[in-house]
Each structure stands twice: as C-alpha cells, then as structure tokens.
Amino acid sequence: MMRIDPDVLEVIGSATAKGPALYLPGQLDIKLYQRVNLALGAVGGKWSRSKQAHLFPVDAADAVALLLNTGEVTTDDERGWYPTPAPIVDRLLELADLTPGYEVLEPSAGRGAIAGPAAARSSTASNSTRAAPTTSAPAATPAVSPQPTSWRCR
Template sequence: MKIAPKVLDAFALATVDGHALRLPQLSRALYRECDIVLRAAGGCWNRRAKAHVFAEDPTVLLNEMRSSGTVVTDQDFGYYPTPPAVAVRLLELAELSPGLTVLEPSAGRGAVARSVAAAGCVVDCIELREHHAAVLQEESFARTVQVADFLTCTPQALYDRVVMNPPFARGTDIRHVEHARGFLKDDGLLVAVMSAGATFHKSRAATEFRATVEQSGGFFEELPEKSFQSSGTLNSTVIVVIPGEQRTAAVPARREGEAPPAHRDEQLRSPMDIARDILRDLHEAQEQMQALMDDLGNSFDT
C-alpha cells in the first residue's frame, strides 16, 4: 500500500512510547488516512492510551514506512483471520482431546491456536510476521512460537493434529497443506481451511491434490458463502480433512466374498444433485471470467 506524502509528513511528527504511537493534532480527514495506514501496519487504536498500540516497538516500522513510502499489509501476505464460526468447525473436525500435540502453521494472531490450547492440547505455532508472533508469545498459550516461513521448515512427523488456515493466493494453500502432511504422525489428522478452488480447478496441482485427498480417505466440506466476509474477503472456502497413513489403513475387516463398503464419493447420486453441481461450477466459472474481464478493464483504464 502506497502512503500519501501528507500522511508521511504526519508520521514525521509522531511520538513513540514503548509499543504506543501517538499522532500530532490533525484534521479529521488526515487522521482517518493515517489511521488506515497504521491499522494496516498492525496497530490498534487504544482509547485509554490515546494512541495506536503495536505488538512491539513501532520505531523500526515507522522508519521503514517513512523511507519506503509504503506499508506491507497483512492481506499482502494472504492473512485473513479465521472467523469464530469457522474456527469452531475446524476444531470439531479435528476431533481434539486433552494432551494431543497440535501444530498451527501460519498461526496469525492465534484465532485458531488459542482455541486449540483451550481444549487442553499442546500447541506449537509457526508464524511469518514478527508482530503477529509477538502477540502469540505474549499470550503464552503456545508451547513454542517460531518466526519462519512455514514452507522452509523441515518436516518432522511429530504431531497428532495439524490445524491450519493457510494463505490462498495462486494455489499457495495447496502447497502449505501438502507440506503440512510431513509434520503429521501416521495416526494423526490434518484439518485445514482452503479456497474452494482446490475442489474444482483443473490445474495439475489441484487435480493431484484432490487425488491425494481421495486416496488418503479424506474429504472436503463446503463452508457457508461469505464465511470470511468479516475478515475482508468473499472468497468461497472449504475445509479439507486428511488422515494420516495408519488412520487411513485402519478399516474394518471384511468377510471373504463380501463386497467392500462404498466410498462416500462412489455412492450413486441423483440426477438433480449432479445438475446442481454442474450449475454451481458454471456459476463459479462465470464469476471468475467476470473478475478477469474486470482486471483487464482496469489495466487498460490505468
């Protein structure tokens, strides 16, 4: 996000006291512009302190904004906090119980991990952005908080559960979920929020991922439309559940000559269900085409 010169001028007059940043007396319009930038940078207005309060000393951040004229927002990193209703469903599908070890990669500010810890589980968090990690460390509900790019972390199959809400852009969610499987015990369970595109995109990565989910005995569950509206995106989302290898292998024994049980995706479906799926896919394809046309139009306008 580019920062207007008048906002940068106001920041030059700001004062920092610990984690608090105080602006000088400004016009209402200019204050609003400054507030947008500071919130995007991770600051929260604190009425009692009469300042924007950050998870850490904002001096370095303030200097970076003034020198670059830009601020990197959480959304630039694909961060959209998990809404409470989605977090509840994630935890239900994760089948948590006290004492389980749980990894939360891309933990953000702990919208999911905090609830996992409250369920009596031992939680380890990985988070890319330092100011988010500082929030996790300060609250002390996690056993460990590692500041790192999750995709660069070496997999170790140490966890009973992996519960996650990864970034979605350009198939990043698929890469994150695939990488996360390497951290799961053989009898564990991975539960993740994903873009709905993972269930229908024709790309090689998406096609292979769907095959992996099916072969593992996993499944997708659609989330209600606009589930992430409160977090700033209208993207359609799903939850994927992927069991570990031993969990998949633990199927009931069959008597000789008995037909195997039908997989949930192999059961016969009614023509009306099939027609509804086709119409939904057509509608989503039309929305994507319209978004592409809008982007092209905006490019020509500028």
C-alpha cells in the same frame, strides 16, 4: 504496494512510540486520520480507545520503521492474507476437542487467530491442561512469527 502520502508520513513520523503504543500528535482532521489509520493498520496497528494510541504486537517504532523509510507498505490483501473469522475459530476448536498432549499449529504466519484462542482455551480448560509455545516466538505475541506458531497442550 500501497504508497503512503507525504502528509500521512509526516504525522506518523511525528508520532511518539512507547513500547507497543504509537501516540499520534494532537487532534487530526478526520480524513487525514482515516488515511493514517489505514497505513498503521497495514503494518499491524490497531486503535485502542482506552490507551488513546495505536497498539502493535511488536515495538511500535519497529513496526512503522520500514513504512517511514520507504513510504510504502504491503497490505494484507497484497500478501494474500485473510484472517480466520472468530466464529470459524470457535467451531474449529470445538471440533478439535483439545486434550493434553495435542499440538496445535497455526497454519500460517498470520496474527494468531487460531493459536491464541487455542492457547487460551487449553490454559483455562482445567488445571491439568495448559498451552505452552513450542517455537521461539514470545508468548505474548504468538502469531508474530515468520514460521507457523505451535502450541502444545499439557
């Protein structure tokens, strides 16, 4: 477990959540910002320069709630999670040669490193090929699911 420092919790607690975006309060000292960014990254937040906010695959308030309540977060490394690198995904999908009727399963409940690009490729491959989620996970966030995410090519 990564213990979050009180000053980092204070910044996150005073941030404004609007849907998937979390807006930090004002300009932070660079060292404080780096620690805040680390904590937010551990719960799925990614800085968006264009939005000037940390964006989450779910509602930002929900994403930081447990962190704020416990002052701790389990990091990806502690969970044993490692993202599939984009070049590996590209090669995997090239070799898979997806055609209508194929089903693609994301092998972990990760962040959709395989399922998202598979869905995008099959939906743009041709007019007759498109991907549709076959789990209850919302289409906009196919990788945020406690179960493997499945995509069926049609």
